[in-house]
Amino acid sequence: MSYRADDERYERQPYNRSGRSGLRLPAVSLGLWHNFGDDRPVENSRAILRRAFDLGVTHFDLANNYGVPYGSAERTFGRILREDFLPYRDELIISTKAGYDMWPGPYGEWGSRKYLLASLDQSLGRMGLDYVDIFYSHRPDPDTPLEETMGALDRAVRSGKALYAGISNYSPEQTAQAARIMRELGTPLLIHQPSYSMINRWIEDGLLDTLEEAGMGCIVFSPLAQGVLTDRYLKGVPADSRAATSRFLTPDRIDRELARDLDEIARGRGQTLAQMALSWTLRDPRVTSVLIGASSVGQLEDNVACVDGPAFTEDELDAIDKITGPRAAAGR
Numbered sequence: 001m002s003y004r005a006d007d008e009r010y011e012r013q014p015y016n017r018s019g020r021s022g023l024r025l026p027a028v029s030l031g032l033w034h035n036f037g038d039d040r041p042v043e044n045s046r047a048i049l050r051r052a053f054d055l056g057v058t059h060f061d062l063a064n065n066y067g068v069p070y071g072s073a074e075r076t077f078g079r080i081l082r083e084d085f086l087p088y089r090d091e092l093i094i095s096t097k098a099g100y101d102m103w104p105g106p107y108g109e110w111g112s113r114k115y116l117l118a119s120l121d122q123s124l125g126r127m128g129l130d131y132v133d134i135f136y137s138h139r140p141d142p143d144t145p146l147e148e149t150m151g152a153l154d155r156a157v158r159s160g161k162a163l164y165a166g167i168s169n170y171s172p173e174q175t176a177q178a179a180r181i182m183r184e185l186g187t188p189l190l191i192h193q194p195s196y197s198m199i200n201r202w203i204e205d206g207l208l209d210t211l212e213e214a215g216m217g218c219i220v221f222s223p224l225a226q227g228v229l230t231d232r233y234l235k236g237v238p239a240d241s242r243a244a245t246s247r248f249l250t251p252d253r254i255d256r257e258l259a260r261d262l263d264e265i266a267r268g269r270g271q272t273l274a275q276m277a278l279s280w281t282l283r284d285p286r287v288t289s290v291l292i293g294a295s296s297v298g299q300l301e302d303n304v305a306c307v308d309g310p311a312f313t314e315d316e317l318d319a320i321d322k323i324t325g326p327r328a329a330a331g332r
Contacts, residue, residue: 014027016289021164035294036076036077042079099137137153137167154187192211194207196222199258
């Protein structure tokens with residue numbers, strides 16, 4: 001059955017301006033790191049993407065090595081784009097990244113001009129696109145001059161293969177330097193994509209201030225700490241869970257007492273733990289958008305509903321800080 005987007009999709013999601021740019025992103029964006037590779041049924045991926053757009057999620061975030069095997073998430077997305085979303089291309093923000101290992105040899109990762117621009121061409125080919133809306137340097141390269149990496153991003157934009165440039169996983173100091181270089185080149189950085197959650201609060205120690213000063217937006221990934229901040233592990237580690245099957249999360253990293261304490265606050269707010277964790281990351285106006293992953297339509301709908309949650313009271317924020325803040329973490 002051919003896809004027709006819901007006419008009320010833009011009534012279901014707030015859209016926030018990315019820094020001082022003219023671009024607005026949905027409060028909730030969909031990341032395709034997991035669940036969209038060749039190891040997953042394409043019809044499940046299609047159902048998630050369709051429902052996301054119907055809920056006003058206009059931003060789909062990818063990277064060259066997303067999916068199993070590498071590149072398969074971009075291929076899956078490209079197929080669904082051609083079959084379902086092509087009439088809506090101008091309503092979508094599509095991003096991709098390069099920086100981690102993608103192909104063998106000395107030119108298959110990090111931040112050289114050779115790698116970044118070759119990877120962008122490959123990503124465009126996999127997705128069947130002439131351009132992406134945002135192209136990121138996925139991580140800083142300790143052995144390549146930052147001027148070279150930023151020069152590659154500038155070239156990507158000037159060539160018309162990307163509309164905006166972004167960075168991910170850069171420290172506050174690296175971010176300030178990168179922003180200065182890009183301003184001088186005439187292609188200001190649009191956005192930074194760092195990890196951030198109630199139990200991973202590193203961006204509060206300087207990065208958010210740096211982004212505000214540079215006029216950049218912030219879109220955070222892993223807001224649910226790989227599922228720790230959901231009800232998935234409140235009673236243990238299910239055999240089919242990510243903690244039991246993935247190298248990215250191991251059972252020893254799960255603090256069930258912390259999750260239960262936070263879940264009690266969430267229930268008092270009329271939210272699931274996941275919804276509260278997502279709402280919490282968006283409480284700071286410097287955070288433009290939060291990236292979620294979804295393995296099913298139901299999980300997607302539950303997460304996107306975080307935008308309907310109540311504003312946090314000072315008492316709730318204080319209670320969360322006592323559980324997850326720096327002082328609380330030091331005592332655990």
